[in-house]
Amino acid sequence: MTVPLDGIPLAEHAAIYAALDRAGFTDVWSSEVNGADAFTPLALAAAWQPRLRLGTAITPVFTRGPGLLAMSAAALADAAPGRFALGIGASSPVVVGNWNAVPFEEPFRRTRDVLRFLRAALAGETVDEEYDTFAVRRFTLDRKPAVPPPVLLAALRPGMLRLAGAEADGVILNWLAATDVPRALAEVGERRPGFEVVARIFVCPTEDAVHARALGRRLITSYLTVAAYAEFHRWLGREEVLGPMWRAWAAGDRRGAGAAVPDDVVDALVLHGSPEHCREQVRRYADAGVDVPVLALLPTPELAAGGAAALGDLITRLGGGGSR
Structure with a gap:
């Protein structure tokens, strides 16, 4: 289920999460547009319902610096070991540019670069790298998660779908019919063991x-x-x-x-x-x-x-x- 549910304060979501767990839902996934941020609803779920899996779908790659995004993901992975998946994506010019005052430039390359940075940083590596769209100088997570979260990529068209298939731990689909799924997955290519396909419906x-x-x-x-x-x-x-x-x-x-x-x-x-x-x-x-x-x-x-x-x-x- 996508959380939080509209019209219900976050403070009252303990009952929602309990109901979802009782009803057979296995996961709660947040989004980040102009309501709640992606991490707070999941942090509450981590504390209130220890069986639910948690995921972001998605956290934009432009609106946080690479280091802060890694820290937020690592903290949630630390709070819910083995239960958190980080979904990232380019978002849109409205969210990135109009609402967060960040230039929405080269979204494919920025997403690819953030994906590569996160895979290294969340594994506990020291990242000292000049990427195409930004540079990071000697960043190391002080609290490396015991179980690094998988990083999934939101993708629509062939270039991003292929990137997800080649370098991410999964792909996140959105705004498509069930009959559209095979075409999208054909671009992803052969799925490696553990690769997940997530779709918001x-x-x-x-x-x-x-x-x-x-x-x-x-x-x-x-x-x-x-x-x-x-x-x-x-x-x-x-x-x-x-x-x-x-x-x-x-x-x-x-x-x-x-x-x-x-x-x-x-x-x-x-x-x-x-x-x-x-x-x-x-x-x-x-x-x-x-x-x-x-x-x-x-x-x-x-x-x-x-x-x-x-x-x-x-x-x-x-x-x-x-x-x-």
């Missing part, structure tokens, strides 16, 4: 299809109009079906852009239906090669009306009732 567990599709269209027009995601979906072959949305968005017609997204595209990218039906749809990702399907829970009318009791029931049904 948007789930709106309601049988109110009008609500789910309206929310899905808002998300799709927010995300898939960003250049990296637009090029990703062009590469996946959606130029014809998403072209009208892109053209309307470029013309400043936000309402028209949403209306131009076909139902079948929404249904493929934002799963909806009963919790049990959503679980069946998530299995399609696993069948296609995803090792760790990470649900991103979206708001529903039932959750809005039912409060904590409805959320607890939903977590149980999504998790299969405790099949951990």
Whole structure:
């Protein structure tokens, strides 16, 4: 499950983490956009639920210096030995440039360089290296983690997918349909032992299809109009079906852009239906090669009306009732 859950204070997530564990969820994965940072929700989970595995999906490679990123990862690996995976990625010009005042330059090379630095630093090596996009002078972790965390790479298109396959411990996929997974993994190439495929999957567990599709269209027009995601979906072959949305968005017609997204595209990218039906749809990702399907829970009318009791029931049904 993606954490933290929207609308619930972090201080109240102890009950959420306990419910996820009881329901059969094995992992909690954070993100880092403009809400909570990637590490704090996982640090709480490490303390509150010692069985849950923890992961970041993702921590941007631009918004922390290399040394600080290594220290944050090492600290969480120290707090949860063998239970933490560090997911990194380029993020976007909005997050990096507009919100963090860092130039978003050469994202592929920066990501590659940070990946190489982290692999060395988290293994306890002294890093004294001139990379293409930055230099590090004699950095050594004072608290080397007993179990260095695996480093996974968020990837969309062929170059980053190949980098993940060649140098990372896994790949993190996002904003794709189950039917898109084989194409992405073909670029990753032969998977080494222990290499993991993680995918974030948007789930709106309601049988109110009008609500789910309206929310899905808002998300799709927010995300898939960003250049990296637009090029990703062009590469996946959606130029014809998403072209009208892109053209309307470029013309400043936000309402028209949403209306131009076909139902079948929404249904493929934002799963909806009963919790049990959503679980069946998530299995399609696993069948296609995803090792760790990470649900991103979206708001529903039932959750809005039912409060904590409805959320607890939903977590149980999504998790299969405790099949951990």
